[in-house]
Amino acid sequence: MAKFSQVPAEELVRMIIHCDTEIVGNSVIMEFLQREDMCVIPENTAKLMAPYSKDWTGPNAATSTREQDPSELTREDQVYLQTAFELHHYWKARMRALAMTLSFESEYDELSANLQEIVKVCESLRDSVSLMNVLGLILDIGNFMNDSNKQAVGFKLSSLARLGMVKDDKNESTFADLVERIVRNQYPEWENFQDEIGGVIKVHKANIDQLRSDAERYIGNIKNVQSSLDAGNLSDPKKFHPQDRVNIVVQRCMKDARRKAEQMQLYLEEMSKTFDDIMTFYGEDSTDENARRDFFGKLAGFLLEWKKSKDKNIAWEDNRRRMEASLARKRVNPAVTNGADGTGSQTAASSGAMDSLLEKLRAAAPQARDQRDRRRRARLKERHQVRVASGQRMPELSVNDGEKPEESTAVNGEHAQEPENKPECSSPTAEVQVSEGEDVADRAASMLQGLRENMDSDTARARRRDSAEEARRNRRMRRRVAGTATTKEGSHNDSTPLPPVPEPEVPDDTATVEKHNPESPSEPEPSKPDEPATELAPTPDEMEKKEET
Template sequence: MGGPPPPPPPPGMRGPPLPPGASVGGWKKTYLPADTPTATIGLPFIRPKKKLKALHWEKVDSPQVTVWAAHAPTPEAKEEKYTELAKKGVLDEVERLFRAKETKVLGTGTSKKKEKKQIIPGSLMHKFQISMAKFSELSPDEVVRKIIHCDPEIVNNNVVMEFLQKDELCSVPENIAKAMAPYCKDWTGPDAANSPRDQDPSELTREDQIYLQTAVELNHYWRGRMRALQLTRTFESDYDDLSTKLQEIVRVCESLRDSVSLMNVLGLILDIGNFMNAANKQAVGFKLSSLSRLAMVKDDKNESTFADLVERIVRNQYPEWEGFVEEIGGVVAVQKVNVDQLRTEAQTYISTIKNVQASLDSGNLSDPKKFHPQDRVNQVVQRSMKDARRKGEQMQLYLDEMSKTYDDIMVFYGENSSDDNARRDFFSKLAAFITEWKNSKEKNISWEESRRRMDASLARKRNNAAAINGRTENADAQSPTSSGAMDTLLEKLRAAAPQARDQRDRRRRARLKERHQVRVASGQKMPDLSNGPGEKAAEGEAEDAPNGYLLSPRNQTDETTSPAKETQVSEGEDIADRAASMLQGLRNDKDGATDRARRRETAEEARRNRRLRRRTPATDGSKDGDNAGGPASPTKAPDSAGIEGGFDGRVISPVSPTMPDDSPRSSETPSIVVSGIKDAEPSP
């Protein structure tokens, strides 16, 4: 026994069994996988008084090798654990916090409904409830009566009619038929109305009762009955829809056959394409699928396509061919019509009318004795069958014409009429070509309009540049401002100018005379300067005076009133003169240089005369009084040049600077006035 310990076992193998009573380290025996018993899950001994919310566990499949292996108490330990939790109030708190809401049962209708027997599947019952929702307030017998009597509320209701024609009602499964056999009544037997039922149908649910009295008991003619009723309500609308489509197909096919413009356009495309292709790609014709490739061929600048080129050529060179777009425009409306499907619908319409008529003649609708005693289907259907048969015959004619025309037009354009894809896409190919043609036309017109505007803009710029160059060369002859509104304004200003200088000169002479601006000797009487004869007298006195210039001086009253009057007259007249001068200058702008030169000469001459007067001493009288009794010695007046220089009646006091300060002065200082006898400026 004192030998070395045995080697450890290989991985995956259990070690040798332990001797009895030996312990295994510090682990409890319950954690050992081999010795852990499988825990049994049972309900705790203490249960909540009311239903609580559930915890949805994600259970562990093998708890023996997990931490949950230790949590597998015996029933006694579990009871003890729950008792301890109850004493501590934990369970009461859980029950109070996580109490589930109770579902209250209102009334006793649910219990009674559960007592009803259901035979049909739940899905069929759900369809019954949806389809018959409008009649949910009626009893099952009243609903059945409306169905049997062909009530307009049933026949004209699309939802109800579609449901009553479903296979679930037209074909009763065998198991349902056997389950409902005790409740059924055979209406084909003798004296079926008085024969009792084996069991009461009121034991069944509402939907089961309706299903029993319609689809099950009338199953021997239910399919034909519903088909006939459906025909009476839809044959007119279906006829209008189908016949319109058939006739439209025929009309479009005829337009494709008769459109000469379309054939010319296709020929032009073929000719240009052969011109572009090599010798081995020459063709005598192409299929309509090739039209979709025209927009894929781009020019060298990747701006235009072959379709754009063809449209531009047709519009500019062959405008009479453009009408093909309107001639075959119907293909756009019928491009989504599947001709084969339309043919099938028309054939179904015709066959339905024939089948209903056959059912009425010799089928399951031919013997009213086998119908429900209150069924009125025969009377309702027979009223509409005459018109239905006539429309069916007409529909057959439309269908035959459409089929023949469509096959012929496909062959005419080189398509295979037996190819399903070609038959389905025939109109759509042409519609796509029409749409692409319109797009190319809009694109070309927009491009041409842009090009036209650009050319016009360039031409306008060239013309403006030429006009600017011309005005630069002729700047001396024509001013840029002599045009437009400024030209008109200047013309009005020129027209408002005085017509002659005489008016201005007359006003100036009258103003000088009114101011008495003439030479008056000391002690002489002031002449009368009024208009008319007085003016002439004043002129005579002036001539009799020595040297023709000596006149009597003005009195004191005139001297005191003259300044105010002179100020009022001079201000108004000077402003008027300046305005007239400006207007006259505008009017005579062509002679502006001459006027400016003349004004400069006049101003220089006036300055010379003023300097001359300043140098000339004044000799008004002597200090000894030798000449007191005689006339005063006159001062020589300036020459005519000085007068013409434009002194405008300025008053000059001739006080000599050499006169002594203590020399006696006369009571009235004589004035020397230069009168504007001559015109300041010659009139033009």
């Protein structure tokens, strides 16, 4: 009423009694005027308002006067006095009829749409052959999993909610996933049941009993207004306020309201019958309130679970196809796969070091130093294959074109190192044999082998040092034994003493090995002075020839 706070009390009373559009079309004002305390007047209020009121039901109500002046009351009391209090004998029926004229069209549209939607969904559930086939498939698979003495002829709709709870031995796929996969792959013509019964998702929250109650209330309200107009409080206009136009406004809409009420009754009867029949068709109790409330919810839950299973199965099948395609590519080209796996297994540090090493090897062309190193390694290999006993003369080694021959002493398998400042003479044929496209993998393997050898260098040096010392002891022992035998033989033939045999200086094998270390093949080595040759004691024949001379 705050909207009309500036309107005088007399003008506001006139608007209410005349049923102006500003009053009847305002839902807030209509709700206020229909309140219970406006329709039912307490006795205490009636006693206080009696001196200011006028009885409009009497014979000469228009000419009768009030005992007290209403202007003594407040503005709100004056409005209340001249409307709800003085017209209380038909006020409730009056306001109900006016409210009906305001809302009967909108309520009819809403209720009729809901009732027709329920009927449409029920018919789709009854006529869907695909749904029957899917439910039959579920029953067959369930009987297949059951024992022979536990075969079922049907199941409740509540069992559909448990399809997603039954899982396989790997706990990955559910019974609902299996049914959806079978239908989609083997019975694709059954998949259209989702479209046929898709309406259950829209109506699964609808309360059938509440919808029926609303429709009945709508029909009953129109009937009550018609009864009031025919033989009720609104039937005698003489008892109305002289300026009240409620009868004219209500009668204007009653014809359309009666027609809508009759149509609503038909919709309600059809909906009730169809819903009860479909519940009986699916084996549900139509008299159970809980079953009526959850009927559409069970089917809607099954439909939503079906869509989830379909998405899950499609994603799983796509992933499986990608994996099979990947395995096929690996079988066709296993070399690429092995290379990819090897690269992935390396750590970041090792892979980075390997990449940089391969780049350097690819960028570097074969050089003369590499050829010189290969020739030197070949010569050392050939020398190590020749075993020279102590005291024997070293065999001369063949050299390449223009190379200066050199001598080296080998003692019990231990050979001296060849100087690195030896002049290089490589033939053009040998240089042509070294291709610039040398296998990078072989060179990398050689360098890695060298790195591994360097890691064990300390242990190898100690082992070689021990071997060199043992070899020196063995040589000394053999020389002592040989010298003793020679002395005894010479004294038997001649008493001339033999000159002592000087012991040669044996170089440290550790230093020799270190000079052959592949870590620094290009460093020049200092020239080593020739070791004194080993002189042997003369034999008796040689001593006789010497004496004759």
